[in-house]
Amino acid sequence: MSTAYQIVVCGSLVPDPLQTLEPVAGPSGPALKNEMMLPAVLDPWAGHALFEAAHLAKSAPGSKVWLVSLGPKAKLQQVMMTVAQKVPFELVALDGPAGGFTEAADVAAALADAINAIPGLDKSRLLVFGGWESASRGAGATMQIVGERLGVTNQFQGVDKLTVAADGSLEILERIEGGKHQVSKCAAPPAVLGWATGNLPEPPNNPQVGMMNMRVVMPALQRAKPAKVAAEGVKFASVTLPKQQRDTKIVKDVPAEEIARELVAWITKD
């Protein structure tokens, strides 16, 4: 039995992981220094979710993928120039802050409203994908609240694999403690899947896919509704960079055997 899925991927942008980040006090709470100037990328785990969604859509004819993304419009446009070349999707853009110090509940409310507003949405075929955590807030809370707001309570987090069985049920592998996976069987959609790394490598750029996507990305960005996202009720007493500098002792020009002895003594010392 083949189901044509409606796969909605929630994913926003984060600063490029290689950028140096510094917190500053903004008018409405903490922010990043030069936040709007920092190069941005699609959140890595959301990226995995998007690639998994495209892979599933390809294997289930008639399926469609939407990417619902909340961020400053200009930054979204910049990130979409790259992401749009990877896999086919239709963008639903929301204009608002994408920083880590905003509330997951506010973001989830905006995302759920946007998903509910997708024309022709059929919840019996709906799979809501996203990263299980973001590389900004890193709370792992947004997807659950999106699910609750949509009334979807088959929820899975830390997903590494989704397999559709012949009867249409979904076998899902979620990360649990100790390098293990919990295996669950979900009878049918709708379901929320917060993806960990998944199994798929990042697809290569495909200019044809990029051109096709960009035809709808630009109008979607122009239509992007402002989203009210803040951190009401939260008082940040401090936001600091860790004191990470250690006084590293450099040991060089020492025979491997001597280093090994020192290491073994250190490892076996209680």
Add this chain to the structure above:
Amino acid sequence: METILVLAHTEADGSLAKAALEALGAAKSLGGAFVVGLVGENVQAAANNIASCGAAKFLGVTGAEFSQARYTTDAAAAEAVCKAAGAAIVIAPATSRWNRVLAGVAHRLGGRTDTHVTAVSAADGVVSVNRWYYRQRMEAVLQRTQRPWVIALEAGCCEAWKGSAGSAAVEAVAVTLTDACKQTTVTGVRAPAADQQTIRPDAKLLLVAGAGWTKTQPDGKTHTPEAEKLILDFLRQTQASLGSSKSLVDLSGEGQAVLTFMTHLHQIGQTGSTPRHPKGLSTCCHGEEPHTVGWRFINERRAIDLNPNCGWARGKADVLYVADAFAVMAKVNELLATAK
């Protein structure tokens, strides 16, 4: 002080995990009255084990349906316990099971959640939590006005409660489950064979293997099979846990011939885990500061790298051995074998 609920689930054997006892220890450290809420197939044994903890009462949701770590039933159970306790602050261990549901539960209760919390404190009756943002790159201390406030406390951050067992009177909390709650069935756990499992959260040592193990060596060739043997021998002899830098697991995802036992589950750092171990040894890792957040919660750190300016080690490790990891680890394994 507001009323606190310590919300925990039992393990498959009916016991409480160390992380649950840490959440209990954290709640006690705040100094106010607290209630314990337990969810599981049978919670009496777990309640008895913490009978002397000083809880004002014990609440329990029990039944076969609550033995499974499943969103629908766990969320319903947690919601019911929170409502029964009437607590303003809920402290729960950040296990995979609770992490799956707590945000949804907070939403149902009209409250908010903070996850991956690394410390909870109270001053003048005001509770604060510490948590990290941007993947462990900056730490915030924050307070909230919304209630209930559901706090998921990371494992290994607080002292676990210790005390004598006794007999606890557990007040049953009823939960009605609809058929929709049973659409998902947990069918099992998939894990490598015990002798092949290289992720050991309770290990005293974390070995981080970087991409350098798979690179061309001074003889102009790669020595991946030797690298595998060295790493696995070391892990077998020390019972250390294995972590990897992102680049190494990405190589395996791209189908290149690399360390066969390395998966995305081993990845530590920005898009991986940030494990907590007393000691860490990084080998052949490279990269700048953002990649080293996997080190954040390792107490004693040493590194082996041919590059004395390696971002993983300089300023991040206590000792950097500028040496060939192949040669050093071979000797380390020899010495460990001899010692045994």
